[in-house]
Amino acid sequence: MKETIISCSHHSKRMMPQRTGDRERCVTGIDGLDTILYGGIPRANTVLLTGSCGTGKTSLALEFLIHGAIKGENSLFISVTENSEKLLDNIMPYRFFDRGLIKSGKLVFVDLPVMYERLGMTKPEMTMEEIDLLVTAIAGLANELGTKRLVMDSITSVCYKLKTSEKIRDFILKLSKALSDMDVTSILVSEVGAHSATYSMFGVEEAISDGIVLMANMERRGDLLRTLQVIKMRGTTHSRAKYVLDLTPMGVLLVPLLKGGSSGA
Amino acid sequence: MSDTKVSSTVGEQLLELPPSSAISLQMSVDSYLDVLGGMLDQFANKKGMDTIYVTATISSEAIKRVLAALDIDTSRVFFVDCISHIMMGASSVQQDEHATLVESPTMLENIMLKVEYLIRRSEAEHKLVIIDSINSLAIHNNNWILSEFLHILVSGLRARDVYTIILSVEEHSTPEINNMVNLVCDTAIRTGGKEG
Secondary structure (H helix, E strand, C coil), X not given: CCCCCCCCCCCCCCCCCCCCCCCXXXXXXXXXXXXXXXXXXXXCCEEEEEECCCCCHHHHHHHHHHHHHHCCCCEEEEECCCCHHHHHHHCCCCCCCCCHHHHCCCEEEEEHHHHHHHHCCCCCCCCHHHHHHHHHHHHHHHHHHCCCEEEEECHHHHHHCCCCHHHHHHHHHHHHHHHHHCCCEEEEEEECCCCCXXXXXXXXXXXXXXXXXXXEEEEECCEEEEEEEEEEXXXXXXXXXXXXXXEECCEEEEEECCCXXXXXX | CCHHHHHHHHHHHHHCCCCCXXXXXXXXXXXXXXXXXXXXXXXXXXXXXXXXXXXXXXXXHHHHHHHHHCXXXXXXXXXXXXXXXXXXXXXXHHCCCCEEECXXXXXXXXXXXXXXXXXXXXXXXXXXXEEECHHHHHHHCCHHHHHHHHHHHHHHHHHCCXXXXXXXXXXXXXXXXXXXXXXXXXXXXXXXXXXX
């Protein structure tokens, strides 16, 4: 047997990027995402988390809240389309998730249809007055709970009740201002079609939010990869590269998309 | 050289290396089983390490059968199986707590993600990642993407003090593959090949 020892000086260590800017960060707890954002989401930002179905938006948003609750930040999940109990049953069984967070009130789930009912919003289209009423109710709830992190899943479903661009703009602007004034970092989940050229269903949501995180399914030579890309984030520099993600019991994991075989998609 | 000697020589050489080492281990086809014994029995088990075994050559089930026949303890070996799914043999592996499936060896990012997941899950002080083999991955991927994959994977593992062993089969290797592996590894071990 011939044994050869070869020395190689080519070592490379993964470097953690430095935080930039003066804005305080809301550390998401999702390692890869915090690295992409150079430390986390600037606190009080309203972020549009957008993508087609099955890309992991709800899982990522929920993990953001769970990490917040574990850190002691009161977190609020507003479910628009799915019953919260059903949502919790279907969600990835995270190893770090403790139902005690819900019992202690650190993590609160609210079903928006229940809120609609209590506010008497039964018509298919909201009026401008009802928009104000809804924003006030959500902000009041967040204030009452001492919320520091909020997720609305999905903003698209709310927009269907708003119908016009003016109303959508009005609702998102008022909601994000009210939350931002209370120092709440929020994620608005947005649904788009698989081949959408815009980052939101109505084209308005993306222009108003402070940040856009795009989640997608990318096909490469017959393989379907889940990807994540930060398109914009006010208040911080950030990577604009595409990353591949996996939903695991340890949470969302991210690695860079390899470019050597990319079709350019 | 006897089979036992190959195993123990490989094990001894590996035991001399510090954590974070990236090792290119080139072998002949005939010495595959001895190398397995050297890596897992003489090295990983002796050091009490968890092993993450990325297999792109033969299924995790087949490797487990081989290891059982060699009487090697596999309780701390966790497989990332990149081959069973494309061989339509994934159903039995899905039930195996010690095996995680990647749909195809072309999904290199998913291999990285599964390795990352298993590393995070492991509570062992020291960990070993084995890539079996670079030649099999080269069948399914071009050299550019494979080189990028190795660079990112090995750099990340080295930064976390994880041992990495990249297996290559001498009879199937090319100068391009050897260069690719040498670029990311700091140590090379060659065993069971032609003399001189």
